[in-house]
Amino acid sequence: MNISISEVTSGFSVFGFEITNTMIWTWLILAILSVVFIWLGSGLKVKPTSKKQVVAEMIYGVIGNLVESNIGPNTKAFIPYFTALFAFILTANLSGVWGLGVIRPPTADVATPFALALMTCVISWYYKIKMNGIKEHLKGFLGPVKFMTPIMLPMNIISEIANPVSLTLRMFGNLLGGLIIGTLIYSMLIGSNVMPIWIALGSVLLCAVLLTKQYKKIKELDKTKKMMVMGLGILCCLPLFAMIFVHGYFDIFSGCLQTYIFCLLSMIFISP
Amino acid sequence: MEGLNITGQDLIYAASAIGAGLAVGLAAIGPGIGEGFAAGKATEAVGRQPEAQSKITTTMLMGQAVSETTGLYGLVVALLLIFVKPF
Numbered sequence: 001m002n003i004s005i006s007e008v009t010s011g012f013s014v015f016g017f018e019i020t021n022t023m024i025w026t027w028l029i030l031a032i033l034s035v036v037f038i039w040l041g042s043g044l045k046v047k048p049t050s051k052k053q054v055v056a057e058m059i060y061g062v063i064g065n066l067v068e069s070n071i072g073p074n075t076k077a078f079i080p081y082f083t084a085l086f087a088f089i090l091t092a093n094l095s096g097v098w099g100l101g102v103i104r105p106p107t108a109d110v111a112t113p114f115a116l117a118l119m120t121c122v123i124s125w126y127y128k129i130k131m132n133g134i135k136e137h138l139k140g141f142l143g144p145v146k147f148m149t150p151i152m153l154p155m156n157i158i159s160e161i162a163n164p165v166s167l168t169l170r171m172f173g174n175l176l177g178g179l180i181i182g183t184l185i186y187s188m189l190i191g192s193n194v195m196p197i198w199i200a201l202g203s204v205l206l207c208a209v210l211l212t213k214q215y216k217k218i219k220e221l222d223k224t225k226k227m228m229v230m231g232l233g234i235l236c237c238l239p240l241f242a243m244i245f246v247h248g249y250f251d252i253f254s255g256c257l258q259t260y261i262f263c264l265l266s267m268i269f270i271s272p
Numbered sequence: 273m274e275g276l277n278i279t280g281q282d283l284i285y286a287a288s289a290i291g292a293g294l295a296v297g298l299a300a301i302g303p304g305i306g307e308g309f310a311a312g313k314a315t316e317a318v319g320r321q322p323e324a325q326s327k328i329t330t331t332m333l334m335g336q337a338v339s340e341t342t343g344l345y346g347l348v349v350a351l352l353l354i355f356v357k358p359f
Contacts, residue, residue: 169344170338173345174344177351257337261337
């Protein structure tokens with residue numbers, strides 16, 4: 001098997017725009033999420049009668065609590081944005097669990113996290129200007145005391161730029177690092193032609209041992225021999241367990257954590 | 273030694289590989305120490321208040337993921353050196 005790190009490739013172009021696989025997966029995820037959320041939000045009643053309305057209210061409540069505790073009171077307008085952000089990033093990060101190169105997670109392309117971070121950035125500027133007025137907002141860059149201005153102004157501008165950059169690189173680095181390490185482990189375990197044979201042998205051995213428990217005909221094998229065969233089977237199947245660990249850590253754990261952190265830092269960044 | 277013909281481009285690739293390794297390795301020192309510190313403090317906090325374990329764990333993981341960013345900058349630099357080949 002020849003395993004290579006999946007890349008952002010462009011299959012075709014429409015009106016001069018290159019359509020990459022990232023864009024295709026992004027649109028697919030957006031379409032699925034749109035259908036799901038339109039279905040969740042349709043036919044709402046004052047007294048919930050269906051299960052789906054309870055689920056919808058639960059999602060609204062969780063995100064609403066998070067927004068209210070991080071941005072401030074009377075910030076209901078942010079709940080749709082953060083629900084969409086949360087759902088999209090979570091789905092995109094978890095889409096890597098299908099294995100090698102089946103779906104390349106859209107968030108492992110630097111463009112997607114940068115777009116999301118830029119959106120947060122623009123919203124935060126708009127919200128801060130709306131809350132304080134443009135004069136106060138610009139005055140905030142100069143620092144509290146007048147003679148500190150030559151030092152404070154460049155530092156404030158740099159910190160304003162550093163926020164979206166750090167948001168971008170955090171998610172991009174985590175996802176791409178996970179993708180590359182996963183690919184390396186895959187190529188180490190099943191890259192050679194020998195390894196699939198070993199895995200097949202291990203599976204056969206494990207199945208044989210497990211079957212002897214059900215069919216008492218094959219009772220000639222005593223317990224120690226059975227244990228030895230089972231141990232051999234598990235040893236041969238170790239690559240499979242390693243893959244489960246890789247996907248569990250880099251896709252599920254890291255993906256969920258990065259989603260939560262991206263949304264939380266966006267909220268902290270937006271809060272005035 | 274015949275056939276050993278190293279061009280300038282080869283030297284640049286070799287230096288890029290060494291640089292990528294150094295970037296990840298050196299950038300991993302800081303977050304490693306910092307995250308270990310955070311985990312140690314969280315363990316202390318759980319020992320003092322076992323009933324607040326879930327909240328402490330969440331806070332610790334969040335802080336660790338934020339401090340991991342500095343290490344990820346090094347990783348991004350290494351990836352650029354290896355895959356994008358800017359020189």
